[in-house]
Amino acid sequence: MAKSFQTLPGFRDFRPEDCAVRNYLFANFREVAKRYGFVEYETPILEPTELYEKKAGGELNSQLFCFEDKGGRNVTLRPEVTASLGRLVSTVQRDYPKPLRWFEIGQCFRYEKPQKGRTREFYQFNVDLIGESCPGADAELIALSIDLMSELGFQKGDYVIRLSDRAYWQKFGNTKSLSSEQCDSLLQIVDKLEREKPEVTEEKLNVLGLTTAEVQEAICNPASLGENLDTILANLKARGMADFIEVDLSIVRGLAYYTGVVFEVFDAKKSLRAVAGGGRYDSLISALSNGSVDLPAAGFAIGDVVIRHLIEETPHAAEKMQTTINAASGCDVYLVLADNSKQANALALAAQLRSAGIATTFSLTPAKVGKQFKQAEQAGAPLALVVGSEFPELSLKILATRSEETIPADQDIVETISNILNQ
Amino acid sequence: MAKSFQTLPGFRDFRPEDCAVRNYLFANFREVAKRYGFVEYETPILEPTELYEKKAGGELNSQLFCFEDKGGRNVTLRPEVTASLGRLVSTVQRDYPKPLRWFEIGQCFRYEKPQKGRTREFYQFNVDLIGESCPGADAELIALSIDLMSELGFQKGDYVIRLSDRAYWQKFGNTKSLSSEQCDSLLQIVDKLEREKPEVTEEKLNVLGLTTAEVQEAICNPASLGENLDTILANLKARGMADFIEVDLSIVRGLAYYTGVVFEVFDAKKSLRAVAGGGRYDSLISALSNGSVDLPAAGFAIGDVVIRHLIEETPHAAEKMQTTINAASGCDVYLVLADNSKQANALALAAQLRSAGIATTFSLTPAKVGKQFKQAEQAGAPLALVVGSEFPELSLKILATRSEETIPADQDIVETISNILNQ
Numbered sequence: 001m002a003k004s005f006q007t008l009p010g011f012r013d014f015r016p017e018d019c020a021v022r023n024y025l026f027a028n029f030r031e032v033a034k035r036y037g038f039v040e041y042e043t044p045i046l047e048p049t050e051l052y053e054k055k056a057g058g059e060l061n062s063q064l065f066c067f068e069d070k071g072g073r074n075v076t077l078r079p080e081v082t083a084s085l086g087r088l089v090s091t092v093q094r095d096y097p098k099p100l101r102w103f104e105i106g107q108c109f110r111y112e113k114p115q116k117g118r119t120r121e122f123y124q125f126n127v128d129l130i131g132e133s134c135p136g137a138d139a140e141l142i143a144l145s146i147d148l149m150s151e152l153g154f155q156k157g158d159y160v161i162r163l164s165d166r167a168y169w170q171k172f173g174n175t176k177s178l179s180s181e182q183c184d185s186l187l188q189i190v191d192k193l194e195r196e197k198p199e200v201t202e203e204k205l206n207v208l209g210l211t212t213a214e215v216q217e218a219i220c221n222p223a224s225l226g227e228n229l230d231t232i233l234a235n236l237k238a239r240g241m242a243d244f245i246e247v248d249l250s251i252v253r254g255l256a257y258y259t260g261v262v263f264e265v266f267d268a269k270k271s272l273r274a275v276a277g278g279g280r281y282d283s284l285i286s287a288l289s290n291g292s293v294d295l296p297a298a299g300f301a302i303g304d305v306v307i308r309h310l311i312e313e314t315p316h317a318a319e320k321m322q323t324t325i326n327a328a329s330g331c332d333v334y335l336v337l338a339d340n341s342k343q344a345n346a347l348a349l350a351a352q353l354r355s356a357g358i359a360t361t362f363s364l365t366p367a368k369v370g371k372q373f374k375q376a377e378q379a380g381a382p383l384a385l386v387v388g389s390e391f392p393e394l395s396l397k398i399l400a401t402r403s404e405e406t407i408p409a410d411q412d413i414v415e416t417i418s419n420i421l422n423q
Numbered sequence: 424m425a426k427s428f429q430t431l432p433g434f435r436d437f438r439p440e441d442c443a444v445r446n447y448l449f450a451n452f453r454e455v456a457k458r459y460g461f462v463e464y465e466t467p468i469l470e471p472t473e474l475y476e477k478k479a480g481g482e483l484n485s486q487l488f489c490f491e492d493k494g495g496r497n498v499t500l501r502p503e504v505t506a507s508l509g510r511l512v513s514t515v516q517r518d519y520p521k522p523l524r525w526f527e528i529g530q531c532f533r534y535e536k537p538q539k540g541r542t543r544e545f546y547q548f549n550v551d552l553i554g555e556s557c558p559g560a561d562a563e564l565i566a567l568s569i570d571l572m573s574e575l576g577f578q579k580g581d582y583v584i585r586l587s588d589r590a591y592w593q594k595f596g597n598t599k600s601l602s603s604e605q606c607d608s609l610l611q612i613v614d615k616l617e618r619e620k621p622e623v624t625e626e627k628l629n630v631l632g633l634t635t636a637e638v639q640e641a642i643c644n645p646a647s648l649g650e651n652l653d654t655i656l657a658n659l660k661a662r663g664m665a666d667f668i669e670v671d672l673s674i675v676r677g678l679a680y681y682t683g684v685v686f687e688v689f690d691a692k693k694s695l696r697a698v699a700g701g702g703r704y705d706s707l708i709s710a711l712s713n714g715s716v717d718l719p720a721a722g723f724a725i726g727d728v729v730i731r732h733l734i735e736e737t738p739h740a741a742e743k744m745q746t747t748i749n750a751a752s753g754c755d756v757y758l759v760l761a762d763n764s765k766q767a768n769a770l771a772l773a774a775q776l777r778s779a780g781i782a783t784t785f786s787l788t789p790a791k792v793g794k795q796f797k798q799a800e801q802a803g804a805p806l807a808l809v810v811g812s813e814f815p816e817l818s819l820k821i822l823a824t825r826s827e828e829t830i831p832a833d834q835d836i837v838e839t840i841s842n843i844l845n846q
Contacts, residue, residue: 011469013511036782039442046532075431238767238770240774344657344660347662357458359459
């Protein structure tokens with residue numbers, strides 16, 4: 001066997017420096033969710049395929065990472081988490097006061113052609129507010145997405161929230177006397193407006209008795225946004241967040257289960273896909289529980305791949321990330337053993353420092369002192385603590401300044417080091 | 424469709440209270456690994472099946488969660504992470520100084536019959552030290568596992584580290600003039616000693632020209648433990664950890680790729696399976712890279728299922744976990760809106776508190792003041808901040824004591840609340 005092993009196409013290895021980026025994103029997701037009173041849950045990565053067939057997910061169905069397991073079950077590596085959440089909520093909701101403020105961070109899978117910004121696996125941060133139908137809930141989720149972007153270092157002008165409401169198109173359809181099915185078709189045409197050839201759009205609209213001009217007029221010059229969008233805009237204005245919002249009625253989101261307000265977090269340059277997206281899905285939990293539980297719900301999701309690209313292309317966000325990662329990584333103290341007869345003392349010292357929560361490392365085999373100092377620098381340790389023939393007297397070296405001080409035997413070494421690290 | 428959806432057999436939903444337990448374990452894994460200077464990596468959950476065939480994993484192979492993907496590839500939901508780690512390390516090791524101190528926390532999958540302590544998916548904490556062959560590296564890993572148990576609230580007497588060395592059995596085999604294949608057979612017999620019927624063991628040993636009495640004598644009265652185990656015992660003694668170690672030469676670990684020292688963290692009552700286990704695997708990276716990279720390595724893994732059971736059955740560990748979880752969960756402030764005309768002010772206040780990192784929640788729809796206070800208690804908030812007709816003057820209620828104070832308009836509310844929360 002001559003070839004060496006590789007990851008599957010579209011799957012990623014995370015070296016320590018990539019894992020640090022992932023963990024930076026996750027820490028921000030958790031921090032902002034917590035500020036909004038959300039608690040974390042998780043559901044299985046593998047689910048029965050019928051869970052997604054029920055959800056009727058449009059293009060998702062053709063990208064399902066599905067297979068038959070050894071027990072003959074038709075199973076799927078989850079393409080998204082909302083269906084599982086609906087299943088879980090419909091089972092356990094009685095145990096929790098409403099509304100549920102729940103979030104999740106986990107991997108999802110789609111069998112599509114790998115390309116820039118599209119892997120076959122990705123992590124997704126899912127935020128959902130369940131059991132509350134008022135537009136204040138939609139505003140709360142949009143505010144959370146804005147605070148998340150701020151926390152990640154993005155500023156006004158880096159991104160916009162594109163806000164819309166499917167109810168607007170329902171109302172538009174009603175004034176044009178469209179049937180329910182025709183309204184669904186209209187939403188699909190609006191969803192593809194930016195990507196579809198104009199003549200194809202016109203043809204499809206004509207079938208519904210409409211024209212592109214009419215639809216464009218409805219998008220650009222709405223007579224009224226409707227009560228929900230007006231309330232949400234006022235709500236976000238009160239929070240000082242109005243500047244991030246752009247009403248864009250051409251946004252309807254591709255997934256069939258959205259029922260009302262929808263929104264997307266979009267790179268201001270629009271050079272990438274939506275960074276995040278979500279909306280209201282008031283019928284899904286009822287559908288997933290066969291009508292036994294009926295709870296209004298809204299939520300949004302953000303993937304790790306596109307947001308990472310956007311951070312790396314936005315200098316102030318990239319700098320914030322790197323500064324945070326650098327501060328969190330590496331160890332605090334490198335123990336240098338300058339006298340091999342003191343190895344047991346050095347081990348005891350390492351145990352003492354570590355028990356106090358001080359990240360400590362050292363050479364596992366005897367090595368020359370110069371080599372140990374080099375390893376200390378490679379490990380990113382700010383401090384080197386030298387155990388030599390003078391033990392229990394120690395020598396402490398601050399590597400950045402190369403300054404050195406002697407720590408007498410009766411001085412508390414944990415306290416000394418903690419004080420230096422916390423300076 | 425009448426039935427409601429369920430998770431697949433052996434797969435778990437994590438409600439918020441279960442997810443809090445999972446996150447408590449993960450936080451402890453990360454904290455202790457960091458203290459030992461380890462950095463986190465991650466590899467794909469789905470890998471080519473051949474990666475595991477190469478590793479020759481004994482009983483693992485019959486439990487592989489494998490299938491054919493849509494592209495006709497034979498793929499497997501990873502049963503463990505060491506093979507992926509070996510693949511990654513052999514590709515990128517040039518970029519890092521040795522030894523690598525790397526850890527990982529992620530899900531693994533095994534297609535076996537679900538039962539207590541055995542799910543089809545589980546999380547695993549993997550700690551590996553790569554590029555160092557000396558017994559000090561084995562001792563470092565064992566010490567890390569002991570510190571982890573301490574951090575999880577376990578005390579002496581709750582668990583033991585069962586320590587052994589495959590080299591001991593190689594030497595034993597040499598004195599009995601066993602061939603290399605016969606030595607492998609001997610290791611397999613020793614591995615099953617506790618579970619196999621005595622007459623079957625005796626029969627198998629007789630084939631090798633040995634008797635059970637001889638093997639039991641070698642386990643119970645070793646003439647010499649060998650240099651590695653002696654060094655490790657001295658090393659751990661210097662760290663003050665000798666009390667947790669029990670040399671048990673009957674431990675050889677089932678997996679074929681271990682080459683030297685092996686150990687298990689075992690529930691002292693031995694009522695459960697091993698909590699954690701690992702050892703030295705000096706040939707694996709070479710095998711996974713077709714000989715292009717040859718690095719000695721050692722590591723161990725701990726799963727989330729057994730350790731959770733053990734924590735819950737150990738009162739002092741369970742109490743530590745619950746105290747930590749309670750302190751970390753819930754929000755800090757519940758905003759009570761006592762005058763609906765001040766809603767915009769309340770929203771601005773929520774945004775201000777959240778921007779300062781204070782976890783804040785509130786009712787998303789107008790509700791009676793009494794109901795809002797009830798929701799504040801349900802949300803576990805220690806503080807309720809009342810926005811009423813006196814705004815910008817506020818009223819702050821400490822829910823545990825039901826004491827109340829007025830916050831004048833000119834008083835910094837973020838500072839006031841931060842001071843109370845940090846008390």
